[in-house]
Amino acid sequence: MSDTTFTPELEAPSVPLMPLSDLIPYALLTALLAIILFYFVGAEEGATSVFPGMTMHEWVHDARHLLGFPCH
Amino acid sequence: MDSQKIVRGLLIRGMLAGLAAGVLMWAFGYLFGEPHIRDAIAFEESISPPSNEAPLVSRTMQESLGLLTGTVVYAIAAGGVFALVFAAVFGRVGHARPRVTAATLGLVAFVVIVFVPFLKYPSNPPAVSLDETIGFRTRTYFVMLLLSLVAAFAALRIGRDAVKRLGTWNGTLVAVAGYVVLAGIASVLMPAVKEMPEGFSPELLYSFRLSTLGTHAVLYATLGLGFGALAERWISQVRPAAAGTYRTSSLSAGAPHS
Ligand SMILES: [Zn+2]
Numbered sequence: 001m002s003d004t005t006f007t008p009e010l011e012a013p014s015v016p017l018m019p020l021s022d023l024i025p026y027a028l029l030t031a032l033l034a035i036i037l038f039y040f041v042g043a044e045e046g047a048t049s050v051f052p053g054m055t056m057h058e059w060v061h062d063a064r065h066l067l068g069f070p071c072h
Numbered sequence: 073m074d075s076q077k078i079v080r081g082l083l084i085r086g087m088l089a090g091l092a093a094g095v096l097m098w099a100f101g102y103l104f105g106e107p108h109i110r111d112a113i114a115f116e117e118s119i120s121p122p123s124n125e126a127p128l129v130s131r132t133m134q135e136s137l138g139l140l141t142g143t144v145v146y147a148i149a150a151g152g153v154f155a156l157v158f159a160a161v162f163g164r165v166g167h168a169r170p171r172v173t174a175a176t177l178g179l180v181a182f183v184v185i186v187f188v189p190f191l192k193y194p195s196n197p198p199a200v201s202l203d204e205t206i207g208f209r210t211r212t213y214f215v216m217l218l219l220s221l222v223a224a225f226a227a228l229r230i231g232r233d234a235v236k237r238l239g240t241w242n243g244t245l246v247a248v249a250g251y252v253v254l255a256g257i258a259s260v261l262m263p264a265v266k267e268m269p270e271g272f273s274p275e276l277l278y279s280f281r282l283s284t285l286g287t288h289a290v291l292y293a294t295l296g297l298g299f300g301a302l303a304e305r306w307i308s309q310v311r312p313a314a315a316g317t318y319r320t321s322s323l324s325a326g327a328p329h330s
Contacts, residue, residue, distance in 0.1 A: 016163040017307070018075030026079050027156050034149035041146045047210035058129040063142020066105045068186070068195035068284045070209035 042069040078310055082155040085302040086295070090151020093294035094144030100290045101143060105283035106135050108197055111276050116199035119269065147291055154181065154295045158303060165228065166240075170304035171297075178296020184224045184251075186288040189217045192259045195284035197276065201267050209265055216262050223254035 042064060044050060045057035057064075064071045113131075129138060154177065162173050193213045201209060231247025238246065268277075 017078055017159055020160060022075040023079060023156065023160055026083065027160075030083065030152045030156050034153050037145050037149040041142050043210060043214075047207040053128070055128045058127065058134065059138045060142035060145075061129070062106065062109055062134050062139040063101070063146065065109060065195065065197055065280075066101045066139070066284055066287055067142070067146060068190055068193075068288075070193075070201065070206060070213050071196075072198055072201055072203055072206070 042067065046071065078307075079156070079159055081306045081310065082159050082303055083152055085306060086151040086153075086155025086158070086299050087148050088151070089295050089299035089302060090148040090154070091144060092298060093151065093291045094147030095140070096294055097143040097147055097287050097290050098140040101139055101283065101287050102135065104286055105280065106139070108276055108280040108283060109135075111273070112197035112199045112280065115269075115272060115276075119199075119271075143287070147294075150291060151295055151299065154178075154299060155303070157181075158299070162307075165232075170307050171300040174300030174303055175296040178292040178300075180224070181295075182288060182292040184220050185217065186285070186292075188220045188255050188259070189213065190281075190285065192216050192262055193265060194281050196267075197280040199269060200272060200277070201265075205265070205267065212262055212265065216258065219258035219262070220255050223251050223258060226254055227251035 040056065041060050045054050046064075047070075061071065158170075158174055158177055161177065162170060166173065166176070168176065193209070193216055227247045227250040230250040231243055233243075234246035235243030237243070
């Protein structure tokens with residue numbers, strides 16, 4: 001991998017795309033949404049519940065096991 | 073070109089690559105993961121017969137639309153985060169072109185988010201874990217994931233100084249070693265989970281765990297390569313000044329140009 005990384009034709013000039021401060025609002029919003037989505041796929045109706053019942057748990061149950069989240 | 077537009081473009085491309093990855097993960101999981109989940113459920117029912125109540129969601133639905141929902145939602149969220157991390161590191165950490173940066177990021181993300189937490193707390197098919205320890209297992213799993221991320225962030229900081237003093241190759245090695253040591257310490261300090269029902273097939277356990285790694289490999293390969301290609305084209309489009317320095321089509325990508 002490293003052999004190709006340093007081949008000259010693969011190199012581009014080192015220019016950050018934008019100041020990090022411009023990224024912050026997008027980063028916060030994306031992180032928040034992603035954490036909510038990860039939570040519902042990975043953990044809801046397991047150790048903790050936002051909604052009553054087990055329907056959401058059962059709906060994404062196989063993904064939960066396959067992706068490596070703790071289940072049963 | 074204002075950065076708002078560049079970030080939004082990258083974010084959309086990350087989520088699109090995530091959508092594609094989620095569908096591919098479902099196909100992989102359906103073919104290579106579900107057979108083991110079925111076997112594990114058969115084992116579970118052989119040791120404790122199921123109740124006669126109909127399940128809330130049928131097994132057919134869980135394997136098809138249920139699994140698809142899970143992989144697609146997970147992968148779109150991962151794609152969005154991936155795009156933003158890419159936007160932050162491109163041109164800051166290393167000097168590789170967009171495609172190479174994204175592919176490297178995919179590999180790093182797989183190791184930090186999946187492989188290292190998996191080494192401590194590997195995935196388990198149904199029937200293996202105890203219901204009463206779900207709280208403990210959930211906490212330890214997420215703490216281990218968090219510690220792996222913190223170790224990676226610390227390694228990045230270590231690497232920045234090391235690259236300045238020792239050069240790119242040796243500095244990068246120092247950063248990798250820093251991550252391995254920190255994640256190793258975290259892994260040793262975290263409590264073990266040892267739950268395994270009598271008579272559970274070790275072969276089934278191994279195959280299931282392998283299918284977990286495979287499913288995540290599909291995700292990060294698709295994000296690393298698919299998002300990388302989309303991002304490179306987008307950056308050349310919005311940054312015409314940079315476009316001359318690297319080509320985007322596969323035919324010309326290998327040709328030297330300077
Ligand atoms: Zn389960």
